[in-house]
Amino acid sequence: MQFGLSDSQLLLKDNARKFFASECPMASVRRLMETGTAYDAALWSKMAEQGYLGIIFPEEYDGAGLGKVDLIVLMEEAGRALLPGPFFSTVALAGAVLSEAATPEQKKRYLAPLCRGEARATVAFLETGASWNPADVRVASANGRLSGEKLFVTDAAAADFLLVVAREGVYVVQTKAAGVSIELMNGLDLTRPQYAVRLSGTPAEQLGNSEGLARGLQVGAAALAAELVGGMQRTLEMTVEYAKTRKQFGKPIGIFQAVQHQCADMYLETESARSAAYYAAWALEENSPDAEAAVSIAKLYASDAGRTVGNRGIQVHGGMGFTWENDVHLYYRRAKASETMLGDATFHRERLARLVIDAHGALAKSA
């Protein structure tokens, strides 16, 4: 039993940190977030060269064939760098869903181009009710064509195709297809824009194994929890650094316990979120019976901790933390958007309650 990264995972983490630091420093993040889609084609092809875009997908689809823990490691570094653009949407959402829900032939056509960096994609799930419960989906297919409205679709404008969750299953919809309109929603996170997608009689191809959707989204949720951990880590680092250098009353503010204890709590929350995210990835990789519970635990904890770590970080930065110029708020914005994406803490606590409280729940101990 060994609950820590392997040497190759540590190497991956280290390389990813260096890669993002040199290829996408904060100056680039700020430049990209003003561009609308936050997508950078040059950066994208470099990420393809690194093997990041196909990290968890089999080599037969031009992926790197690594495991879910490797994905989590990479997502953590992407989160720490506040990587803008459709990486999460393409790999951890659309890629993961394709990998679980598409036929081998569909994977050749849709997943392989994602791995090679030739296409980008995302998942369209939420509707006006903003419910992550599949039973609440209203968009329906008629004669192989989809109509209806999807909201909060991340990175849709940068995507070549969408995976649209409809009542009958999951469908591939080309963004250039007839009857697709994509309109920016004015969300807080400028680095990962969200869109309203309207479909009217749009041609669509159904994925062969739509039951795979749930598991694909679990991979996405674990990845998102890890991305949140990376953001928390960076917020903690910036805050501790500031507390060591900013002086008031003739002393670094980090000497005051009111400040020190905020930092200690940020550390506790970040490390705890990290333990939960790593475990969720491992449980998914191993098909452990508690994988679904582990994912919910990781996401519910990270959703709350991402916000509270940000709250504390801004507070310790004082007036500086309230400025546009300081980077803390950019992480804070991302954390707010990620908090609700794929289900907020309340949603995942209820999901966990079904597993552990309800008598028919898989993990419930008989009373």
Add this chain to the structure above:
Amino acid sequence: MDLNLSADERSFRNEFRTWLEANVPRDWPEWREKPLEESFDYLRAWQRKLYEGGWAAVSWPREYGGRSATLMQQAIFWEEMARLEAPPMANALGLGLIGPTIIAYGTEAQKKRFVPKILSAEEIWCQGFSEPNAGSDLASLQTEARLDGGHYVVNGQKVWTSYGWIGDWCELVVRTDPNVPKHKGLTVLLLNMKSPGVEVRPLRQMTGESEFNELFFRDVRVPVDNVLGQVNDGWNVAISTLMHERGSYGARLHLLFKRNINRLIELSRTFKHNGCPAAQNPLVRQKLAQCYAEIEIMRLNQLRAFSRITATGIPGPEGSIQKLFWSELNQRVQQVAQELLGPYGQLAKGDLLAVDNGIWSYGYLRTRGNTIEAGTSEVQRNIIGHFVLGLPRSY
């Protein structure tokens, strides 16, 4: 990263599981809620059984009666104990804190003399650190020991001494040199509690019991052979004890936490709120799920910390958050229990309507002590701020 058990770990688990299933006492639930004074002999007998099976202190080196178990095997040990809801062991401080300190700092003669009787629960140990004027600031303690021929003569007072009332021996920190900076003049003595001049007074806690005591020393003579470690190096010896206290306690406590949450879930299915089982109340579900999640995270943090220590030989930063995490979590869990049980939550042992014979009203009060004992939460946050994050010392 691989959380599957290795072959060694699996055989360790199977061996212990088989032993435990055959030996764990079945009547523990009848004893569990009794005051420690009443159940102590029961727990002593249970520890003796574990000792005879070779399971009392798996983490200790083989030569001292342990199994030289890896940290992961220790985690497995406690998980198995939790799974079968086994009783705790009587000599908790001797096994968890003081035995390991004696093994690390003791002379061969001290190890031979003390270690086997710690294991067998023949001699119960207590920890005499805190004083009325030295709590968080332990190094400022005033109990003094003067050398007089072959003995140290001890005068002073200790307080909050858990197990003082039953203790045969005490790990006592005293000041042997008042003329040097406070950390430099301390020494640890192994004190026979039956020595003339030792007075043990009960100290009643807010829970009503007297789990801890006040100790008074008047001209108590301790042979120099009972100095643990070097004279005036007592600070390092004491810190080693505290590291054991803060480091591994979490793995053991998981046993209690898991039982608590399982029991609360069980209660929520039958306990009614507004005529419906509380388990159907969305707010109760949210709170139980949050507790469940955090208890799981406590386990995961512990496993990560153990892996880190195994890989690097030094306790990683994760270790420092454990004490803070479990103590505050335990308070949150007890608060949720109170919300679930409503007015029944306050009923204490002896009341016919008390739920589970009053463990929840007791637990509600007892957990207030968790954020004070073994280093307060404020002190733990100072430690993280300074030693882990590198912020300047505030005092």
